[in-house]
Amino acid sequence: MRLRGALTILIAGLMFFAGYAALFIAPDEKTMHAVQRIFYFHLPSWIAMFSAMCVVFYANVAFLTTRQRKFDALAVSGVEVGVLCCTIGLITGPLWARPVWGIWWTWDARLTTTFILWILYVSYLLLRGLLEDPEKKASLSAIFGIFAFLDVPLVYLSNRLWRTQHPQPVIAGGSNSGLDPLMGKVLLLCVVAVFCVMVLAYIDRYRLELLRNEVDELRFAIESRNTAAASVSGAAARKVS
Amino acid sequence: MKNFEFLFTAWMVVWAAFFAYEVSVARRISQVRKEIESLKQQLNAL
Numbered sequence: 001m002r003l004r005g006a007l008t009i010l011i012a013g014l015m016f017f018a019g020y021a022a023l024f025i026a027p028d029e030k031t032m033h034a035v036q037r038i039f040y041f042h043l044p045s046w047i048a049m050f051s052a053m054c055v056v057f058y059a060n061v062a063f064l065t066t067r068q069r070k071f072d073a074l075a076v077s078g079v080e081v082g083v084l085c086c087t088i089g090l091i092t093g094p095l096w097a098r099p100v101w102g103i104w105w106t107w108d109a110r111l112t113t114t115f116i117l118w119i120l121y122v123s124y125l126l127l128r129g130l131l132e133d134p135e136k137k138a139s140l141s142a143i144f145g146i147f148a149f150l151d152v153p154l155v156y157l158s159n160r161l162w163r164t165q166h167p168q169p170v171i172a173g174g175s176n177s178g179l180d181p182l183m184g185k186v187l188l189l190c191v192v193a194v195f196c197v198m199v200l201a202y203i204d205r206y207r208l209e210l211l212r213n214e215v216d217e218l219r220f221a222i223e224s225r226n227t228a229a230a231s232v233s234g235a236a237a238r239k240v241s
Numbered sequence: 242m243k244n245f246e247f248l249f250t251a252w253m254v255v256w257a258a259f260f261a262y263e264v265s266v267a268r269r270i271s272q273v274r275k276e277i278e279s280l281k282q283q284l285n286a287l
Contacts, residue, residue, distance in 0.1 A: 015259075019252065035244040038251040045255070081262075088258050092251040099244040197259050204266045211273040218280040225287045 011196045018193035026186040038096040040187060044194035045088040052082035053152050060145040063138060072138035073209035075145055079121050081202045086118045109158040110166035117155055120148035134216055
């Protein structure tokens with residue numbers, strides 16, 4: 001518990017330092033000026049989201065092949081944290097777009113595929129809430145999760161394959177892509193900070209899901225004992241009569 | 242600083258979202274822990 005507290009303080013400190021670096025150390029961008037600094041938390045939130053969804057995909061496949069409930073717990077935890085990061089990206093994006101493009105939103109390939117991705121994973125969470133049977137819930141959501149993951153590479157490739165309002169990639173893009181070295185260092189720091197926060201949230205959410213599994217097992221044990229006790233007392237009553 | 246309000250809002254969104262999520266998970270964990278305790282007591286009483 002003490003280690004968990006120390007880790008939280010350490011990661012919060014890292015986030016503060018990353019924020020300071022993004023606001024005061026990173027050089028000013030020539031055309032967009034201050035508002036371009038949203039980039040230092042916009043891009044890391046997408047990297048965190050993509051990482052979480054890759055773990056979800058692995059967990060969904062692992063659940064369908066092994067039927068171990070720990071993989072279902074890993075998947076649902078990842079979807080919740082991934083949706084959180086996706087929501088942050090979908091809010092910070094328009095906040096950056098409005099002063100730069102003059103519009104909050106446009107239905108280009110990148111933004112549309114991303115919005116579809118958000119809807120798919122929110123549907124995943126809603127689907128789980130509708131199903132009662134744990135085995136059925138885990139199986140159906142694993143299948144749905146694999147289907148939803150098909151949109152992840154599409155989101156990544158959308159601004160490489162089609163012309164979009166969203167800028168072309170600045171990292172791993174074409175020959176004209178690239179970042180100022182200091183901007184790159186600050187971005188790396190922000191990616192590490194947001195990634196650490198995502199991992200911390202993921203671990204906590206996974207712990208919660210394991211505890212919920214324990215609740216299910218305890219309920220099942222109580223139900224089994226009650227059924228056994230009822231059948232014993234029924235048999236005794238028949239013997240007396 | 243021009244357009245500072247957009248930068249400030251985005252910055253607040255990032256912090257608020259992560260903070261609110263961590264608080265919500267911590268609350269849910271403590272609720273489930275209480276439920277586990279009560280179920281264990283029920284099970285022992287049977």
